[in-house]
Amino acid sequence: MNELEPEHLKSAGLKSTLPRLKVLDLFKNGQERHMSAEDVYQLLRESGDNVGLATVYRVLTQFEQAGLLVRHNFEGGKSVFELNEGTHHDHIVCMQCGHVEEFYDSAIESRQKKIAAELGFTIHEHSLQIYGDCTKTKCPHRR
Amino acid sequence: MNELEPEHLKSAGLKSTLPRLKVLDLFKNGQERHMSAEDVYQLLRESGDNVGLATVYRVLTQFEQAGLLVRHNFEGGKSVFELNEGTHHDHIVCMQCGHVEEFYDSAIESRQKKIAAELGFTIHEHSLQIYGDCTKTKCPHRR
DNA sequence: AATGCAAATGAGAATGATTATCGTTCGCGG
DNA sequence: CCGCGAACGATAATCATTCTCATTTGCATT
Known part of the structure; x- marks a missing residue:
């Protein structure tokens, strides 16, 4: 403590x-x-x-x-x-049990910057979540 | 009509x-x-x-x-x-005027599939939005 | 075209998450 | 130790969405 x-x-x-x-x-x-x-x-x-x-x-x-x-x-x-620990990351959420895992992918990040620029936007923030089912072996979490 | x-x-x-x-x-x-x-x-x-x-x-x-x-x-x-016109795409939203533009990036899509697989998830759907400001010239939309 | 019935609708109540209100309490500088 | 404004707690209010239920409608059948 x-x-x-x-x-x-x-x-x-x-x-x-x-x-x-x-x-x-x-x-x-x-x-x-x-x-x-x-x-x-x-x-x-x-x-x-x-x-x-x-x-x-x-x-x-x-x-x-x-x-x-x-x-x-x-x-x-x-x-x-x-x-907020400074390190940006996105989330993948299990639709069965609600379990959340974090991930960061620099390729996705850089593509986003490029897309925003092409469309004439000043990027403020973004929100990316993947929703799916985690494999049964690890799924037994709470909802 | x-x-x-x-x-x-x-x-x-x-x-x-x-x-x-x-x-x-x-x-x-x-x-x-x-x-x-x-x-x-x-x-x-x-x-x-x-x-x-x-x-x-x-x-x-x-x-x-x-x-x-x-x-x-x-x-x-x-x-x-x-x-739903069959073509999946994500969105970039202007935080000033609410204007929405659509985009699709195959690099982002494939990275997501890869990430889900690595983390042991069966991907169901995903949600990606970029929030920012569109350049002043095109911004005058309604909110 | 008239009939019947389940499905669909509309008005408003109910719900769940979040925000606003307001009298009371607390943190902190003097 | 005092006082004041910021912060708190309880509760009412608000917003988006869903539910309830009596009434209406789509549509297949006479």
Whole structure:
């Protein structure tokens, strides 16, 4: 169990409050890498911390804007967040069990840049997800 | 103004009803290629057709399952549909004006297949969007 | 062309995710 | 230790979408 790190919040221009530290700690030291607002809310609740759902949503959005987290809009309507570790990557999601794997492919990245340029766009960000079924042997995850 | 085409519905196993014909006509002969359920609802309403919003949602989903339309989940929480013309492509969306352009890149497609295989996934579908700003000269679209 | 029935529709309620409101509490500089 | 504005928690509100159910319609049959 590592200690909390208020300096990360400070440097992001956010004052160091209990809910923010707890959410950040969940992402840094928790077992789940990809979590929705509801996931975070439940996990905090289970560990005895009484944090409001509205606060969870606020904090996640602030962290995203501060660059601490990255938001993903997978299918299913809910946003999923993960720690921003500087290394961009895309996702492949199992439609059976919800398991998520990350990947990065420089060929895809460079093609995207080229395409955007050809079409006269200044690229801001992109979103690439592959949806499929992971092989039965590794599939038994939760949904 | 082309005539409606009930045989498309027949062959899709859907009986030919007024709402379905109107929605299909909007996609085939309308000016917008990419439309949300709300867009379709408003456009039908403006042209004097009284179609319920629930019906629009139902019909869009049925058309998607029948393979007549393709659904896209762009950022912003709402689904957008377009006519399925057999040619797969991805999208680049202007964050300023909402303008959408389509593109297809075989290099990206093949890389995706390879990645899925390496990670042990059977690929079902994928979703790739690039978000950016289109150059000011072409930007003046509606949002 | 009249009849019957299951499928489809439309209006509005219900749902799920997310955001806004507002009175109370907390972090932190003085 | 005080005070103030930022942050919080509970809850109401909003948005997109789905569900419910009474009514209407497509269409095959007399």
